[in-house]
Amino acid sequence: MGERELMKGNEAMAEAAIRAGCRYFFGYPITPQSELLEYMARHLAGRGGVFLQAESEVSAINMVYGAAGAGARVMTATSSPGFSLMQEGLSYMAGAELPAVVVNVVRGGPGLGGLQPAQSDYFQATKGGGHGDYRLIVLAPSSPQEAADLVYEAFDVADRYRNVVLILADSILAQAMEPVELPPARDPASLPAKPWATVGRGERAEPNLVNSLYLAAEDLWALNQRLQAKYRRIEAEETRWAEEWTEEADWLVVAYGSMARIALAAIRQLRREEGLRVGLFRPISLWPFPSRALARRAAGTRGVLTMEMSTGQMVEDVRLAVEGAVPVRFFGKTGGVVPEVEEAVEAIRRMVAETEPRHAHPVR
Amino acid sequence: MSVTLRPVFEPTRGLRSDRVTHYCPGCTHGVAHRLVAEVLEELGVLERTVGVASVGCSVLAYNYFLVDMQEAAHGRAPAVATGIKRVLPDRVVFAYQGDGDLAAIGMAEIVHAAARGENITVIFINNANYGMTSGQMAPTTLVGQRTTTTPLGRDPAQAGYPIRVAELLDTLDGPAYIARGSLHDTAHVLQAKRYIRKAFQAQLEGRGFSLVELLSSCPTNWGLEPVEALDFIRERLVPHYPLGELRKPEGVR
Ligand SMILES: Cc1ncc(C[n+]2csc(CCOP(=O)(O)OP(=O)(O)O)c2C)c(N)n1
Numbered sequence: 200m201g202e203r204e205l206m207k208g209n210e211a212m213a214e215a216a217i218r219a220g221c222r223y224f225f226g227y228p229i230t231p232q233s234e235l236l237e238y239m240a241r242h243l244a245g246r247g248g249v250f251l252q253a254e255s256e257v258s259a260i261n262m263v264y265g266a267a268g269a270g271a272r273v274m275t276a277t278s279s280p281g282f283s284l285m286q287e288g289l290s291y292m293a294g295a296e297l298p299a300v301v302v303n304v305v306r307g308g309p310g311l312g313g314l315q316p317a318q319s320d321y322f323q324a325t326k327g328g329g330h331g332d333y334r335l336i337v338l339a340p341s342s343p344q345e346a347a348d349l350v351y352e353a354f355d356v357a358d359r360y361r362n363v364v365l366i367l368a369d370s371i372l373a374q375a376m377e378p379v380e381l382p383p384a385r386d387p388a389s390l391p392a393k394p395w396a397t398v399g400r401g402e403r404a405e406p407n408l409v410n411s412l413y414l415a416a417e418d419l420w421a422l423n424q425r426l427q428a429k430y431r432r433i434e435a436e437e438t439r440w441a442e443e444w445t446e447e448a449d450w451l452v453v454a455y456g457s458m459a460r461i462a463l464a465a466i467r468q469l470r471r472e473e474g475l476r477v478g479l480f481r482p483i484s485l486w487p488f489p490s491r492a493l494a495r496r497a498a499g500t501r502g503v504l505t506m507e508m509s510t511g512q513m514v515e516d517v518r519l520a521v522e523g524a525v526p527v528r529f530f531g532k533t534g535g536v537v538p539e540v541e542e543a544v545e546a547i548r549r550m551v552a553e554t555e556p557r558h559a560h561p562v563r
Numbered sequence: 564m565s566v567t568l569r570p571v572f573e574p575t576r577g578l579r580s581d582r583v584t585h586y587c588p589g590c591t592h593g594v595a596h597r598l599v600a601e602v603l604e605e606l607g608v609l610e611r612t613v614g615v616a617s618v619g620c621s622v623l624a625y626n627y628f629l630v631d632m633q634e635a636a637h638g639r640a641p642a643v644a645t646g647i648k649r650v651l652p653d654r655v656v657f658a659y660q661g662d663g664d665l666a667a668i669g670m671a672e673i674v675h676a677a678a679r680g681e682n683i684t685v686i687f688i689n690n691a692n693y694g695m696t697s698g699q700m701a702p703t704t705l706v707g708q709r710t711t712t713t714p715l716g717r718d719p720a721q722a723g724y725p726i727r728v729a730e731l732l733d734t735l736d737g738p739a740y741i742a743r744g745s746l747h748d749t750a751h752v753l754q755a756k757r758y759i760r761k762a763f764q765a766q767l768e769g770r771g772f773s774l775v776e777l778l779s780s781c782p783t784n785w786g787l788e789p790v791e792a793l794d795f796i797r798e799r800l801v802p803h804y805p806l807g808e809l810r811k812p813e814g815v816r
């Protein structure tokens with residue numbers, strides 16, 4: 200058992216990364232992720248690592264590219280406007296198949312937006328974000344504890360597939376203080392070897408190359424086929440979700456991150472006070488999206504309600520998963536306005552009323 | 564009686580001898596490659612060098628250098644090199660960039676790598692235009708110089724003035740070594756090689772950021788014969804971009 204400490208989500212993610220063997224952090228200040236950056240600035244040097252404040256998020260992600268290509272466990276963290284600036288670098292990392300962990304503590308947008316929590320970067324995170332056909336593995340924690348656990352594991356997942364893992368967080372969990380049990384520090388000798396890394400040719404006859412340029416169309420097609428095969432493998436092996444009261448549920452709420460905690464409070468209240476059999480389906484991997492598990496769960500219900508701190512982004516994936524088998528409704532607020540539990544209760548009641556059998560089959 | 568034949572020329576082990584480069588006839592990118600490779604070989608560091616290629620005509624440099632390489636996004640080579648060097652401080656790390664790459668889209672990355680005194684070496688090819696995208700104006704294009712995007716010649720009232728990168732970086736405290744050489748004749752090629760050697764030596768001694776700007780030809784997009792292009796460097800570029808060492812570490816002659 201590790202020790203339990205009262206920590207902010209941002210700090211828990213930073214400490215978990217260091218314990219996972221991450222010794223390099225390149226970042227640029229932006230609210231609400233700055234505690235993560237500052238934690239790295241305070242702790243990395245003393246633990247044999249390097250913290251470097253870059254001149255922009257553009258530079259930060261390219262430093263990550265260089266360090267990942269040199270074989271290191273490396274991380275950066277940002278918030279929405281900075282994440283937009285990183286898209287070019289992330290696309291190049293996808294093409295060059297470089298592993299790294301990136302944290303986006305999402306804030307309201309578009310534009311400079313605001314500083315309050317939101318989930319409005321879902322499309323950008325899960326559908327590629329930059330140019331080209333690629334995917335990031337996107338993990339969405341809903342508590343500081345889960346954030347620490349996912350960051351810790353993310354480095355192994357990134358190395359396993361030579362793929363960027365994105366932790367999509369929000370400032371509720373990033374700035375909330377909760378007790379966190381930290382994972383044990385990894386022995387650097389136990390980290391996977393990276394024979395493809397550019398570390399100097401040494402005895403090798405052929406130099407190593409980290410690259411995403413393929414001028415011949417057939418070669419670029421071959422790269423894309425290889426990437427797609429990898430993505431299918433990731434879908435098969437890395438899809439994650441959690442469920443609460445979904446056995447024999449009449450209705451399903453789908454929500455992730457902090458929104459899922461609000462949804463759970465609402466569901467608990469409705470089950471207790473009104474005896475409604477509502478369950479919670481919480482995607483943890485937003486890509487790969489747990490489509491099959493969700494379809495299975497949704498099949499026996501009367502309706503599904505997606506709740507997001509956005510104007511409706513994940514709901515598109517929910518609809519694709521459910522494929523019209525049952526009605527899919529949406530409730531969300533964004534711009535930093537966090538839905539209250541009471542509003543979530545109302546939204547569920549509305550969905551229940553609209554999908555009761557008498558509604559679904561009107562009296563003739 | 565046995566006779567020992569001494570070779571008068573041997574190709575550098577730093578470049579693949581089995582490949583012909585894609586550079587146009589009369590382009591001095593190839594000369595710059597050879598100088599860098601020879602210096603790395605002479606310093607005995609080929610096996611522990613990591614190079615960073617940039618976006619421009621030299622994007623395929625990784626096909627020629629026999630060292631581990633990374634290909635960076637347009638303008639980002641100094642950031643990529645920073646990431647590599649911070650992980651591998653005992654390796655030799657260099658970036659090879661054109662003037663569009665370094666002085667337009669990548670100006671932030673180069674200025675901050677230099678200001679940090681990042682212990683890397685940058686080879687900066689100034690050919691006064693964007694070669695790869697077929698001859699548009701670069702930040703180094705001379706006033707009056709015709710390019711495909713300044714068809715009447717660069718007009719400062721509309722398109723501003725050329726940037727002297729070596730001088731600009733010389734205003735910073737971070738760099739250890741800054742020089743500008745030219746590739747237009749043998750004497751200058753040899754001088755350029757001395758600059759490149761000192762730049763890598765500065766890195767090996769851990770002195771910090773080093774950059775060698777090289778005035779380089781682009782006969783194809785200048786619309787000149789190879790020899791005329793070398794004349795253009797001598798007559799037009801050198802007067803605007805003075806040659807020499809702008810910054811040297813203490814004790815280096
Ligand atoms: C983000 C981005 N913008 C534009 C381009 C197109 N592009 C490729 S090379 C180049 C100019 C390169 O010129 P320079 O750095 O001067 O090198 P040269 O080709 O002259 O050696 C441009 C604009 C690109 N590849 N990426």
Ligand code: SF4
Pocket residue numbers: 585586587589590591592620690694695780781782783784
């Ligand atoms: S276009 Fe210009 S810079 Fe590019 S290879 Fe040809 S001559 Fe060299």
